[in-house]
Amino acid sequence: MKTLTFVGCGMMASALSIPAHDNGHKIRLVGTHIDKDIVKEGKKSQYHISLKRQLSHDTEFYYIEELEKALDGADAVICGVSSFGVDWFLEEVYPKINPEVPVLSVTKGMINNSDGSIITYPEYWMQKLEEKGIKREINAVGGPCTSYELADKHQSLVGYCGNRIEELKMFREIFGTDYYHISLSTDIRAVELSVALKNAYALAVSLSVGIAEVEEGKEGVNHYNPQAALFTQASREIGELLEVYNGDRNQLELGIGDLYVTIYGGRTRKIGTLLGRGISFDKAMETLKGVTLESVVIAKRMGESINKLGEDGKINPEHFPLLMHVYDLIANEKKVNIPWEKFNLDDFEN
């Protein structure tokens, strides 16, 4: 039995505690400042108010003020914050974790640097910590997995990535069950980029829903050819972007599986649909009450990176017409106008 400390006890991290508990491990869930209400109820009844599921009665809840107590004796730590908590985790949590204790992060995303290069969160953390004199490995989770369905023990297939095969195997031991299946990869860049990109491309494919709605004059219609065309183009661009940013193109599949379900619903489909109807980004964000979406953040960062690399002659932004169109919708106040004619990617030079 290992003691696992989850820092950040939102829906995903808390759902992930369930297979680990099933495997007999001791679970400690630490709420951040935004998780106070979760912890309050959790300490009382172990009912998780966001996940809306009863957790096991031996699950321990901690306020962030009790972090050191929760970390004491932990065999592994799980970083459970969203991308908006990345720098907070860097400053406030990582320095308090013994560098020998393995870490697994559920945070998905990437940052673009001013030179056009990008860095995924695990890489970013490792680099920043090294600058502080802390050498540590960070493993991360990628792949299609909604927290509700994991909590309900539906079959799920995800990817864990990290630099050390032994640590990855240990985390698979801890979390892998007959309903939660884990592939391992040492290509952090490819796994993380692939699952980050799916957010931007889910928005892109969803544009076709709004376009079809306008064409048919009613909501909720599907035009399959355009959706399939955008899905095909999205797959091509994700594959090529993995290569551009030095990831293994064959890690594409986790992102593709994730893309497939992200299009089905949720806020990313909603904003893609609104933009597809020809509504401006600002107006669409009003409808969503200004909630910042990861899909928007990723599309913006990727667009900036591609533009910069394009300016410097390192890549050809024309190879990514779909992503750059989404970028134009978000950053340059353009109206939807899918660049279909640019999707002709012949496999020979013309």
Place this chain on the structure above:
Amino acid sequence: MKTLTFVGCGMMASALSIPAHDNGHKIRLVGTHIDKDIVKEGKKSQYHISLKRQLSHDTEFYYIEELEKALDGADAVICGVSSFGVDWFLEEVYPKINPEVPVLSVTKGMINNSDGSIITYPEYWMQKLEEKGIKREINAVGGPCTSYELADKHQSLVGYCGNRIEELKMFREIFGTDYYHISLSTDIRAVELSVALKNAYALAVSLSVGIAEVEEGKEGVNHYNPQAALFTQASREIGELLEVYNGDRNQLELGIGDLYVTIYGGRTRKIGTLLGRGISFDKAMETLKGVTLESVVIAKRMGESINKLGEDGKINPEHFPLLMHVYDLIANEKKVNIPWEKFNLDDFEN
């Protein structure tokens, strides 16, 4: 203006005549023996009774007995039969077409040989014709495109493949419009195999619909994690199968886009759902009134090929657990039992 003769005037070939007509070409639609009623009404009113769309009034319809007249003066011929007409087309039509006249085929599929190797229909035809002393090139269409939506001029993105770049470019000239977009590839094997495989894998992903229905005790529920898991695994296996059978793995995307929409509906989703509920293949086929599905044919042929190559030590069938499970359902009377634990494809050797 070119004269285009379509032999076989089912829904797909007839829909494809629409962008060519929009580009100003002369259209001749020749019905096979099963298209007699289509031709009868078409000669009268140019209304297509299967496609349920009015074609342009200068579209010419021909009975198969008028084939030679319809081929006379044709600048290009479009093979419009389904996979069940492949040998008929080989014996009865190809020998009547001037070998200098370019051909484009909409027929999708492949055949497995007794040594475990496979051959796609364009390759099969070219080989068989060469044995008859006829040297001809055959180009083919792949990618996600339903005939109804093409007829309604929804945006579509497809791939044309063939050995001669100039012929491919000519066909793109003829058919490409601002709603029908064509990528070109000289990798016939990869394009055709990729779009054939999507049929088998659409059945595979649909299994999760039936499984979810049984778990929830009602129809029409979606469990996204299992669907995404099967979609991820399907993408991985399609990519690896392209490599095994000597196609370019990067043509994966057309098949993936096609897979994405095939899962949405139709008979392949239906049989996948039935098998997912634990119904035997024979009983499921009864429900479908014995209609032979391309997805079933492809899964059977691929399973036989993989088994044979496995027996001969050329490949490891364990790399394709999802396809082989579908094969077992269809060919070996197995009941559904997704081999989730075999989906852990680490990117390093254990």
